[in-house]
Amino acid sequence: MAPRPKQGWFRGPRDAFATTGVLFREDPVRGVAATAMIFSDALSGPLLGLALAALVEDTARGHTGAAVFAGCCVAVLAVVQLTMGHFVTMVFGVLGERAAVATVNRLVRTVQDRVTLTRQEDPEFADELSLLEKDLFRLQFVVRGLLVTLAVVAQMVVTVVLLGRLQPLLMLLPVAALAPYFAGRYGQRIAERTRTDAEADQRRAYALLTLAQKPGPMMEIRLAGLAGELQRRQEELILGLGRTQRHAETLSALARTAGQLVFGLGYGTALYVVVRSAVQGHAGAGDVVLAIVLARQVATGVTQILSLALDMRLTGLIGARLRRIMTAAAQDEAAQDKAAQTGNGTRTSQAPDSLSEGIVLEGVCFRYPGGDRDILKDLDLTLPAGSVVALVGENGAGKSTLVKLLCGLYEPTAGRILLDGTDLATVAARRWRERTSAAFQDFVRLEFPVQQVVGVGDLPRVGDPDAARAALTEAGAMDLVDSFPEGLATPIGTSFAEGRDLSGGQWQKLALARAMMRREPVLLILDEPTAALDAQAEHALFERHLDRARRAAAARGAIALFVSHRFSTVSMADHIVVLEDGAVAEHGGHAELLASGGTYARLFELQARGYRGQAARRR
Amino acid sequence: MSSTSTQARRDRLRLLRLLRQAPRPLVALSILIQLILGAAPVAFMVFSSAGVGKVGAAAAGGTSSAAWHHLELLIVLAAATLVVGQVLAPVQQLIGWSLKYRIDVDTYRRLMAANYAAPGIAVLERPQVRAALDEVIADMRRTWVSLGGAAAAVLTLIARYTAFLGALAVVAVELGPVAALAVGAGGMVLRVTHRRGATAYSTAIVDTIQLRRRHGFLANQGLSPAIGKEARVFGFGPWFADRGSDEGLGYFRMLWKVRSSTFITPFVIAATVTALGTATALAQLAWPRFGGGLAAGTTALVAQAVLAVAGIGSSFDESDYPIAYGITSMRHLEQVEAAVAEARAATTNGMGTGTATPPVRPVRHSIRFEDVTFTYPGADEPVLSGLTLELTAGTSLAVVGVNGAGKTTLIKLLCRFYEPDSGRILADGLDVAALDAARWQRQIAATFQDYGRYPLSAADNIGFGAVELVGDRAAVDRAATRAGAADYLSTLPEGLETTLSRDFKGGTDLSGGQWQRVALARAMLAVEGGASVLILDEPTASLDIRAEADFIEGFLELTRGTTTIVVSHRFATVRRADRIVVLDGGRLVEDGSHDELMALGGRYAEMFTVQAARFAQPAAAGGSDGERD
Ligand SMILES: Nc1ncnc2c1ncn2[C@@H]1O[C@H](COP(=O)(O)OP(=O)(O)O)[C@@H](O)[C@H]1O
Ligand SMILES: Nc1ncnc2c1ncn2[C@@H]1O[C@H](COP(=O)(O)OP(=O)(O)O)[C@@H](O)[C@H]1O
Ligand SMILES: [Mg+2]
Numbered sequence A: 001m002a003p004r005p006k007q008g009w010f011r012g013p014r015d016a017f018a019t020t021g022v023l024f025r026e027d028p029v030r031g032v033a034a035t036a037m038i039f040s041d042a043l044s045g046p047l048l049g050l051a052l053a054a055l056v057e058d059t060a061r062g063h064t065g066a067a068v069f070a071g072c073c074v075a076v077l078a079v080v081q082l083t084m085g086h087f088v089t090m091v092f093g094v095l096g097e098r099a100a101v102a103t104v105n106r107l108v109r110t111v112q113d114r115v116t117l118t119r120q121e122d123p124e125f126a127d128e129l130s131l132l133e134k135d136l137f138r139l140q141f142v143v144r145g146l147l148v149t150l151a152v153v154a155q156m157v158v159t160v161v162l163l164g165r166l167q168p169l170l171m172l173l174p175v176a177a178l179a180p181y182f183a184g185r186y187g188q189r190i191a192e193r194t195r196t197d198a199e200a201d202q203r204r205a206y207a208l209l210t211l212a213q214k215p216g217p218m219m220e221i222r223l224a225g226l227a228g229e230l231q232r233r234q235e236e237l238i239l240g241l242g243r244t245q246r247h248a249e250t251l252s253a254l255a256r257t258a259g260q261l262v263f264g265l266g267y268g269t270a271l272y273v274v275v276r277s278a279v280q281g282h283a284g285a286g287d288v289v290l291a292i293v294l295a296r297q298v299a300t301g302v303t304q305i306l307s308l309a310l311d312m313r314l315t316g317l318i319g320a321r322l323r324r325i326m327t328a329a330a331q332d333e334a335a336q337d338k339a340a341q342t343g344n345g346t347r348t349s350q351a352p353d354s355l356s357e358g359i360v361l362e363g364v365c366f367r368y369p370g371g372d373r374d375i376l377k378d379l380d381l382t383l384p385a386g387s388v389v390a391l392v393g394e395n396g397a398g399k400s401t402l403v404k405l406l407c408g409l410y411e412p413t414a415g416r417i418l419l420d421g422t423d424l425a426t427v428a429a430r431r432w433r434e435r436t437s438a439a440f441q442d443f444v445r446l447e448f449p450v451q452q453v454v455g456v457g458d459l460p461r462v463g464d465p466d467a468a469r470a471a472l473t474e475a476g477a478m479d480l481v482d483s484f485p486e487g488l489a490t491p492i493g494t495s496f497a498e499g500r501d502l503s504g505g506q507w508q509k510l511a512l513a514r515a516m517m518r519r520e521p522v523l524l525i526l527d528e529p530t531a532a533l534d535a536q537a538e539h540a541l542f543e544r545h546l547d548r549a550r551r552a553a554a555a556r557g558a559i560a561l562f563v564s565h566r567f568s569t570v571s572m573a574d575h576i577v578v579l580e581d582g583a584v585a586e587h588g589g590h591a592e593l594l595a596s597g598g599t600y601a602r603l604f605e606l607q608a609r610g611y612r613g614q615a616a617r618r619r
Numbered sequence B: 001m002s003s004t005s006t007q008a009r010r011d012r013l014r015l016l017r018l019l020r021q022a023p024r025p026l027v028a029l030s031i032l033i034q035l036i037l038g039a040a041p042v043a044f045m046v047f048s049s050a051g052v053g054k055v056g057a058a059a060a061g062g063t064s065s066a067a068w069h070h071l072e073l074l075i076v077l078a079a080a081t082l083v084v085g086q087v088l089a090p091v092q093q094l095i096g097w098s099l100k101y102r103i104d105v106d107t108y109r110r111l112m113a114a115n116y117a118a119p120g121i122a123v124l125e126r127p128q129v130r131a132a133l134d135e136v137i138a139d140m141r142r143t144w145v146s147l148g149g150a151a152a153a154v155l156t157l158i159a160r161y162t163a164f165l166g167a168l169a170v171v172a173v174e175l176g177p178v179a180a181l182a183v184g185a186g187g188m189v190l191r192v193t194h195r196r197g198a199t200a201y202s203t204a205i206v207d208t209i210q211l212r213r214r215h216g217f218l219a220n221q222g223l224s225p226a227i228g229k230e231a232r233v234f235g236f237g238p239w240f241a242d243r244g245s246d247e248g249l250g251y252f253r254m255l256w257k258v259r260s261s262t263f264i265t266p267f268v269i270a271a272t273v274t275a276l277g278t279a280t281a282l283a284q285l286a287w288p289r290f291g292g293g294l295a296a297g298t299t300a301l302v303a304q305a306v307l308a309v310a311g312i313g314s315s316f317d318e319s320d321y322p323i324a325y326g327i328t329s330m331r332h333l334e335q336v337e338a339a340v341a342e343a344r345a346a347t348t349n350g351m352g353t354g355t356a357t358p359p360v361r362p363v364r365h366s367i368r369f370e371d372v373t374f375t376y377p378g379a380d381e382p383v384l385s386g387l388t389l390e391l392t393a394g395t396s397l398a399v400v401g402v403n404g405a406g407k408t409t410l411i412k413l414l415c416r417f418y419e420p421d422s423g424r425i426l427a428d429g430l431d432v433a434a435l436d437a438a439r440w441q442r443q444i445a446a447t448f449q450d451y452g453r454y455p456l457s458a459a460d461n462i463g464f465g466a467v468e469l470v471g472d473r474a475a476v477d478r479a480a481t482r483a484g485a486a487d488y489l490s491t492l493p494e495g496l497e498t499t500l501s502r503d504f505k506g507g508t509d510l511s512g513g514q515w516q517r518v519a520l521a522r523a524m525l526a527v528e529g530g531a532s533v534l535i536l537d538e539p540t541a542s543l544d545i546r547a548e549a550d551f552i553e554g555f556l557e558l559t560r561g562t563t564t565i566v567v568s569h570r571f572a573t574v575r576r577a578d579r580i581v582v583l584d585g586g587r588l589v590e591d592g593s594h595d596e597l598m599a600l601g602g603r604y605a606e607m608f609t610v611q612a613a614r615f616a617q618p619a620a621a622g623g624s625d626g627e628r629d
């Protein structure tokens, strides 16, 4: 995780301005227009005071023409005050929404492309991201708040100068406003702390709530009669949240009340001072009206600045979160480059287009961040160039973890992965990944039209229907797609629109097709690719896959690695690696491993028993 | 237009009715404070203007005159009203929060009830219902839009209108009804425009729900670690980001169009009307023939009052949008509740309306599908058509068939998650449609392909098999052991208490196979909890060899004698069943024991051979070359 921010108070405004920058960059014209409107709105206040004073004076003196003119000015200024905020809201809506879209775009690029997978999976990073995501739609409000603060400050300067002309002592009035400001700040701190503390509980409550709409849990909850239990737990969580929040809200309300009281007394005193000086002949009735109106504006102005200054802290928080995420991304990229440069010499090594020796793992250890044990333990392994490799082993042996290391998604905690002798750490991860392709065990359910769901496996050809068809055929999913009325254009998934719902096996086939998109990978990995497929589909898939693998092997020494628990497929591999508790227990050809009578032979026998002889016991 | 505004008024009233969820004294206190908050500015105006009126006399009399003391008193009163307003504002906010919270807890309860109330799941799978439900939940999470917030916001109108009416009275008394009417109507025109705008906008928000959901989904998936691996290997992160932006901009462009048509011209017109009304009143004040010649204090009072009346045309940030959004949220929730209630009524009345449902008993003799046909809502072809199948209690049945054959659907029908279009499902001769669905569901223990991965402790994940045994550690331990999950679960940092989700501190994630065993343990616990039918939908899909063997030797043996339906593509598992059926084209195409079906040489034999060929003779396992071609 990026280092925690130093909460220097000057950080707030700086981050707030950074956030504003995010907004304005998207649409400078609207930004400037909105700013102008905000300022005219704020300045209409003191002007209104002046016009009102003139109205009272002129009416009293019987200057009808001037009084009527003053009255019209008052009316117009009043309506400006009433409606300008509305027009500002409109402009800001567009501005803020544009910025939110752009920022999400930037964030997606950052978390899916720039930071390491390790960091993306760090819970603390995830928290930060989820808080930021939740705040993004508020971007427009907080930035608007910031600008309004500035405008109100300008308004206050004018107001205070006008007041000072009436009676210099009145210029002290804003000092009384410091009390509510600090009180409010205190309240805001409490609220923010509660929000962060409660984040996990709230996430858990909503996770439980939305779980009930996921297909599996939806059914399980009914079968197990869990409704009441789940309700009880969620209720416990939200009531707990309510208690914490109530406490915070009460404290902050008390603080604000005290602050307001101090200001109110200041205001009363100011009023007294003005009237007294009027009575002593230094001012007229109009001046008193001006003072009443303006001093009240100090009150609303202060309240506004007060609440807006607090908003500004929130603005700052968004900026700070954004900054921390971007800093983390820069760090990750720098670390990558540095690793790449301190390896063989000073230049980043090229990712190989073909393999002649193969991939060698030397003493590779891996431990998940925050984990308490090594998942891969001093692993030595050679994947010969041009081979079809099967990886077998029990659940939790570390197969999927190894797969992720081979794709350059994680870096070994110790040891090296060599590609034809070049340390993978010296190769830009991005370049190496371009030379690989994979279908992961927990593949993604992308909800786009089939063309894109499959096509993203090779981005340059994402819109190429021939490429998608070839990949779908390879994955045995062309029949499925042909059965859709709209073919490749059929939207998949029902999370948000009326797309096509697929079964687990059908989803898996699409993920496989995606992995088949890249034309010339030197490493193709399929992690339990057929877990959800029927027997015939599985068999056909492997036959086609082997065919392709042989051709790729002959052309560029490509390695095809797959993870499977079915010996009907495992035995087709040239080279079989048995992983046991994070280390290689055995490796070799099928016949060889069977003959040696080790783990592999035992596992084979175990599975074979299920298919031989009279299995079904009759009663 | 008028029907829309009646509708809007009715919606507001319904929002107000939500306040019944909150304690009455709290609501009363809130109303009282709102009245004070509304009256305070009017009182201030009156006191301060009276003070202005006394300035002349006090100036003449000096600071020891009675006039000056009178003036002092007025200043103190004016200041006091202002202080009261300022001090009460935070108190009111606190009360507002309390009201909102009380009502939102109730909203949350209603959401939960909607989630769990209907025994069928078709209703929750309906796109409109799901969309509406998701909207309410999303609204709740963005705390500023909630039913509670909206109901509390309705109360804040009291303060606004109290101030309005007070000031209007001042104008009417001092300047007469014409001026009061001019400025009052002028202000109200703008007020109505604000409110209409908010309503129109929130309607637009509802109309664009699908677009917004798509945008939200893409943003969410785009930021989630779940796509992290593929995004990196295929490098599609930036592409994905751009798809999200395309969707987002598409959605917002629609909104912007609505906004520019609703919010520009009507507002310019309304603002002009308000300005004219206000100017009329003020001109009347300035003009000697109407009001002129008023004392300075009265002029000050009336001018301020006119402005306060026109102030009704300001935008009510604390209520306009919270109410408009709250109303859409409320409509969504009611839409969901209505759909769920309807579905619920349809299930419970499935058969004999009015008659009491027969008691649900464990299945003793048989389960029979009789000519069952089923089509998913919205699909054009039936998944099952005229399926007939009988299963003897105490035996096991394996269902095989290619992906999409309808195996899972068959199970869902048995569980009464859907009701057949035609045909019946009989348990011990009794139509299950006549039973109380929720009770019948408790007779079934199942692991589904999409089994739940609950972000809770391992113990809860297993305990969730049967509600009675959730806290029963001994039962949970037994189930874990039987499913072969106990060993590794005990190696977790906090053993069975470890949270199985990396989204939470101290939580951990499991591999697919480990999860599957947790799901099996859950089903095991359900059997212990009293379920008499066990359903295993592809239970070995992600199990490794030893685990599968354990499953076959252990789990299947342990549950022998329990009525079991197993769906699997692994024939080592399938052949263990007492009876095997092959499902194709919505009906059974083969039916018999393993040996019978092998002898038949049909679909089953073909599928079995594909997997078993490698094991044909124990020793004759050749290299890979023998297998190709
Ligand atoms: N993201 C992760 N964070 C922490 N531990 C993990 C993570 N993924 C897997 N593990 C742990 O690493 C071990 C190996 O998992 P995995 O590589 O998925 O096994 P396999 O694929 O062989 O079944 C398991 O004990 C699992 O709990
Ligand atoms: N909720 C659903 N809505 C619409 N169609 C569905 C739904 N669930 C499954 N289907 C469709 O019904 C067919 C049968 O699905 P399923 O019973 O899951 O097959 P199996 O379990 O045999 O693989 C498939 O074509 C699938 O796409
Ligand atoms: Mg795995």
Ligand SMILES: [Mg+2]
Pocket: A503, B407, B408, B409, B449, B537
């Ligand atoms: Mg299925």
